[in-house]
Amino acid sequence: MANTTYRYLVYATLGLSLIVIVLGAYTRLTEAGLGCPDWPGCYGTLSVPQTPAQLAQAQLTYPDAPVEVEKAWNEMIHRYVAGTLGLLILALNIASWQQVSRSKKLPFCLLVVVCFQAALGMWTVTLNLMPIVVMGHLLGGFTIVSLLLLLALRVRQQARQLKALLALPSDLLDTTSPALSPADAQKLQHAFDELDFEMSHQQVISVDAMKRANERATHEQQIKDSDAAELPPAFTPTKWLLILAAFALITVVGQIMLGGWTAANYAAVVCTQLPLCEVDWLAQYDTSAFAPIQPEHASYQFGVLDYAQRVTIHVTHRIGAVVVCGVVGAFVWQLMRSPQYRRLATVITVVLVLQILLGITNVLAHLPLAVAVSHNLVGLILLLTVVAANYRLVLDYRQAQHNAAARLLSAKAWIAEEHHHG
DSSP states (O other), rough: OOOEEEEEEEHHHHHHHHHHHHHHHHEEEEEEEETTSSSSSSBSSOOOOHHHHHHHHHHHHHHTTTOOOOHHHHHHHHHHHHHHHHHHHHHHHHHHHTTSSSOOOHHHHHHHHHHHHHHHHHHHHTSSSSSSHHHHHHHHHHHHHHHHHHHHHHHHHHHHHHGGGOOOOGGGGGSSSBOOOOHHHHHHHHHHGTOOOOOOOOBOOHHHHHHHHHHHHHEEEEEEEETTSSSSOOOOOHHHHHHHHHHHHHHHHHHHEEEEEEEETTTSSSOOOSSSSSSSSSOOGGGGGGOOOOOSOOOOOOOOOOHHHHHHHHHHHHHHHHHHHHHHHHHHHHTSSGGGGHHHHHHHHHHHHHHHHHHHHHHHOOOOHHHHHHHHHHHHHHHHHHHHHHHHHHHHHHHHHHHHHHHHHHHHHHHHHHHHHH
């Protein structure tokens, strides 16, 4: 598979994963999670029963689960799209082994997670919406999207770095070489495939010209460094900022878990006032609401916890939102101090504010379907922006460490040379 095709496959898979998340939220919020009482089919077929004969057979096979065609289609469409996503992730794994330079670990992790996610989808049905399974299914979906984002960022970074290998300014060259013919360009494309490189019709640079270009570039860089000696140094991420970024990511993940637990236990609308719940939630706070394994029930649809336990879950989710605002706000404030991160900080801020507004609307408007689905999607986007910020900061920190080590080695070499010449 060509490098461009592989990169676009990664992007397409990431886009499809977002659609799967939206469909999953819609399926759950329309109470279609049990629209098909079996898995992976629906009433024993690969589609939804439609004809009178199929409906009669379905009713005979599953007498306790009457066919609701609309809900069944919601569930099956979600399964079809999720299955397609799994096939694309499998294709990514196959393609990753076609070239040495392509990441192997991320696609393999994706394959493992998507297989486990399929199992969680099956258990969601067979265990009749057990809350711990429903929450795990949500987290599995968010994990898949996050891993795909990391893979997309890595592929994009490799493409940019490798394109720069031949993107030398023409004024650095003393001689001009003839352009590549289409046939030669194709041959060099195959030669550079192992480097995940993409050839265009660029000039061939001789070894001598490369040496001269490198010497001139080094000389010009020394002049620039001399001119900029009195300027303040460029901002580089500190370990403290990396720790804050990781903590922001942890708090966002924790809040997503609380949101999944709130939804799985049908606690989203037990409190209808802001900023506090209309009941004395502190007196009714019951930590047993967070027991991962609940007493066995025939079905967990519509929830099995009592009112006090649901209030506990709801209020804890609100408290979590306050914590996220504080931690992510501090993180954004630190990012705003550097011009190179201000755009990223602005995006995180906009997404966080939008998520807060959607959460408030859910409470005041009693969980309208469109708003509730959007709340799921924007929560995922908030996670992705924080993941992207962590990725960017780690890369910049490593680059700064590498540059510092290179400067140290250069200084040691210069000192040794001076000592050698006396």
